[in-house]
Amino acid sequence: MQIGIVGLGRMGGNIGRRLMRAGHQCVVYDHNPQATDTLAKEGATGASDLGDLVAKLDAPRVVWLMLPAGKITEDTLTDLQRILKADDVVIDGGNSFYKDDIRRAAQLREIGVHYVDVGTSGGVWGLERGYCMMIGGDVDVVKRIDPILSTLAPGRGDVPATPNRDGRDPRVENGYMHTGPVGSGHFVKMVHNGIEYGLMQAYAEGFHILRHKDLAELPEAERYTLDLADVAEVWRRGSVVSSWLLDLTAGALAQDGQLEHFSTEVADSGEGRWTIEAAIEEAVPAQVLSAALYTRFRSRDAESFPERMLSAMRFGFGGHKEFPVK
């Protein structure tokens, strides 16, 4: 089917490519004309601006936004609100906050435009592997765009089937799920990323313990110098902790067991923070997911004020008699 794509970064561009490979017709626009040209050369119809993109699509239109969450997505939706018509569909495939989805959908509903939020996992691997998608929106709108969704999804592949799924929605086993009303797609994707933080941190802590098993402070008989690349690799085979993140870790360690070229400052995107806020709203304890987020915060703190405060207290009760309490 025909679709408009706004935002042709790494994700948006590949989404277009995967759709075109399957015969879909893509009208594309990026604020950077070179990005638009690149995809046009690969078979897409380039558009010079949002208006041009909308003009080149047949009504009722389907426009997929693949933009950074926040101001850019917000501004683009404001612009689209002026030029789209009743029964058109806007899909936000980025990492928007689900409460923003709910607000935006209500605004667009007033002019008859449908809104669908798609949480998209798969990163740079999606072009080949397909994108795991969590989709929020009205039932019939989600159905209308199914040709797009089923093409983007990974499909069953050679992932072994889970038993007892007879009679369940077959889309799920193809890697895309209609999670519920507007916002629910991004909500589920948000929690997905929260879990991702926790998984990553569990591996990082474990490998840290393995790495420091050779510390000079330990009794000599209890010191081991472990090959972390091999440990990661062997765990990929039949162990309980095998996962895709472990696959990636094994790949990184095989290249450089010291990981010397990687940053010690770890960014966090909105989803990790929003996940904790959701946990707090629901009164759900989220110790592991919080700890994972805080580790990233800590990695970027060059000031170490709380640590200096601990030192000050230690000095206060154990050090010199700087000021008399009594």
Place this chain on the structure above:
Amino acid sequence: MQIGIVGLGRMGGNIGRRLMRAGHQCVVYDHNPQATDTLAKEGATGASDLGDLVAKLDAPRVVWLMLPAGKITEDTLTDLQRILKADDVVIDGGNSFYKDDIRRAAQLREIGVHYVDVGTSGGVWGLERGYCMMIGGDVDVVKRIDPILSTLAPGRGDVPATPNRDGRDPRVENGYMHTGPVGSGHFVKMVHNGIEYGLMQAYAEGFHILRHKDLAELPEAERYTLDLADVAEVWRRGSVVSSWLLDLTAGALAQDGQLEHFSTEVADSGEGRWTIEAAIEEAVPAQVLSAALYTRFRSRDAESFPERMLSAMRFGFGGHKEFPVK
């Protein structure tokens, strides 16, 4: 090759079966004669006690213990120490504490008996999938038992190869690793289990947040009733959090989305605790792995003393004037 197996529970029995299927000759013993008989009927040579088992093995012998960590393993090793001869090999395939391995190996070394510790992951799936093994011991002893290890290991299977591994130990890609000196096999397996706790807890917290998104306390527009079985299933397909533990979770949820028949009290084995102790010995922060362990402790605490202490304090500063501080 020929091997003696002591302990024919779920793990030990299947290890014997997997070895026999590949043509190895197994002499087996379990303190429960029925278990011995069962395996004998499947082709093993049954032994009536440890002495009988040792007598039925050709020197130099190889004896694999697959017993619960702790007293039983300890007692069996004490008995074996009396009847084994120089150059025999004892393998502890259970979940022993690595510091016990170091102590035991030193004792056996005095009479010329070799000790190998094998951390074995794979659980009930090992018979078919093979066992991921982490092996501590002397280089030539580990080589001597390679026919056994390579049979038990999963092999390369269809797990995609990690690039940049040329020139590395090929055993690792077959799912078994010689990790270093005695104790290192169980040490690496211990950390594996510590990570396992962290991964499991990350999923549990995330699904808890998903599940409570329908709470009546939340604003109505922000409530979703999510199908957790479908969420787990869709994440198996191309998402960043795909893993074997997620496969198992998807399976459990497909059977019963409420997980009603599962215990609210979660056991912990020694490895989770030892992992934290190792982290503390190395001064490695292990926030996530600790939190995962503590959740299990908490699940078994029926007394709730600390919570009552919090209530008492709250009552003290906010409630009635029970006692005058001043």
Place this chain on the structure above:
Amino acid sequence: MQIGIVGLGRMGGNIGRRLMRAGHQCVVYDHNPQATDTLAKEGATGASDLGDLVAKLDAPRVVWLMLPAGKITEDTLTDLQRILKADDVVIDGGNSFYKDDIRRAAQLREIGVHYVDVGTSGGVWGLERGYCMMIGGDVDVVKRIDPILSTLAPGRGDVPATPNRDGRDPRVENGYMHTGPVGSGHFVKMVHNGIEYGLMQAYAEGFHILRHKDLAELPEAERYTLDLADVAEVWRRGSVVSSWLLDLTAGALAQDGQLEHFSTEVADSGEGRWTIEAAIEEAVPAQVLSAALYTRFRSRDAESFPERMLSAMRFGFGGHKEFPVK
């Protein structure tokens, strides 16, 4: 000076009493007429409704709200907005969210009414000990109500002076602080409560460890049956962990070392949650404060879904072969 007080619960009533004892004139109103009567009998001027209260105050008026945070405070402010006049002052002495303060102050500013937020600590002890207050608002408005604030504050008492405070704001040493613009008073009080959660949890965990030192699982020589009431009491004398919360704990334990009559479910007020949200907004790691909050969440979770999920996974990899992954 003259002041109106709305809300005569435990806090509001005692604030009126402490002010009247010092000669201030209080016009009071509570939606429960009995509460109004009680204070009227103690010397206050009772009002029959908000309008009556405003009518009985001389312009420019000062009205102190001491109401539960949320809807009641919000509604009362909406009502007051209609009847107050330019240059009147509204003080919110409750536990409102600081972002609500900012919004409300902006609304009131439009009609020339000043808004002051006062975070008030001291609980049921405030009548005698005075109230520790953190105050947000314009400099001259805060000065205008200083007679009220200085009366409510604890004063220097016999708390030892901190050195190096020459030239600093003397109000602080009397127990009240002008923290900055509107909202900052409640913000500082909010963090105060967040810290309070952390301190309480630290004591609760420590006493839990002391209490279980008599567990039958421990080696007999390492078991102690400790008198927790005595431990709390001895720590009040010269130890590093002495605090007012410890005083309260010692009092509770002296009454009942088992704390049997206290609830195992621990409530949390908004401040603990907002503190974590503030930490996340600022990218500040708040591991301890989060853990303290989560313990309270956990104490009220009767369902134990995440624990059952852990059990399900354990069953999946270690139990019976319920479903084939391959």
Place this chain on the structure above:
Amino acid sequence: MQIGIVGLGRMGGNIGRRLMRAGHQCVVYDHNPQATDTLAKEGATGASDLGDLVAKLDAPRVVWLMLPAGKITEDTLTDLQRILKADDVVIDGGNSFYKDDIRRAAQLREIGVHYVDVGTSGGVWGLERGYCMMIGGDVDVVKRIDPILSTLAPGRGDVPATPNRDGRDPRVENGYMHTGPVGSGHFVKMVHNGIEYGLMQAYAEGFHILRHKDLAELPEAERYTLDLADVAEVWRRGSVVSSWLLDLTAGALAQDGQLEHFSTEVADSGEGRWTIEAAIEEAVPAQVLSAALYTRFRSRDAESFPERMLSAMRFGFGGHKEFPVK
């Protein structure tokens, strides 16, 4: 009464001084002769070595060790074991591990020497304020040294009495407690320090949140520049979080609100680690105490390996296609 003191550092020297001020007779020894001389000039009897110290004491002797935990204490006890006689008493007033106490007491018991462990809190303030002491040992031995203990203890001072303590051991209200058998004194002191870590971290996190409330990333209307020295000071007056640690914090901040001269690397002594190990042995969740310890570990980690591992994973799924998983 007469007492020998071994180890005249900041703690040992002041313990001697406090005892001499009360008329006790001290025979003192430090491996640094200058330390011995200093105290001799203040009225003590100096000893040139352990043998000399023992020779100068009347039987049955009482010897107080105030040495760093670990090897020095161990070696000194080994030496004393050779020269002390039946019915002599050795007191370990340092921060020894309670399991070491149990072992040592058993060894000394064989030659009839009594062992008492005293956990001592109070730091550099003890000389004036007295020492809060937790004491493990046999009932009659602890009674025998009561003149020493009651002198070192803070006494009732002006700390308000806790109600409902009639009929309880009066020593406790004087600041020293016989906690139980050998080891229990150091065990209670160990948990005291564990709690101390938690309390300190709760304050540090809270002040960190206050400090960063002026971040440029925050909405301008929600930014506050808070005077942390004043906040700490005002909380000392009638607030729920008042404590001695807060007194010290207020003192440090009044000197320098940036705490610039304090180390960003925070040491941890054995007690914090042992507390977590005890929690694990007892299956007690100790989330807050662990988090406090881990913050210190993290403060000293210059390598940031786990953070680099997180970056490597992020690169793996979000960055360039460095290696094909499939």
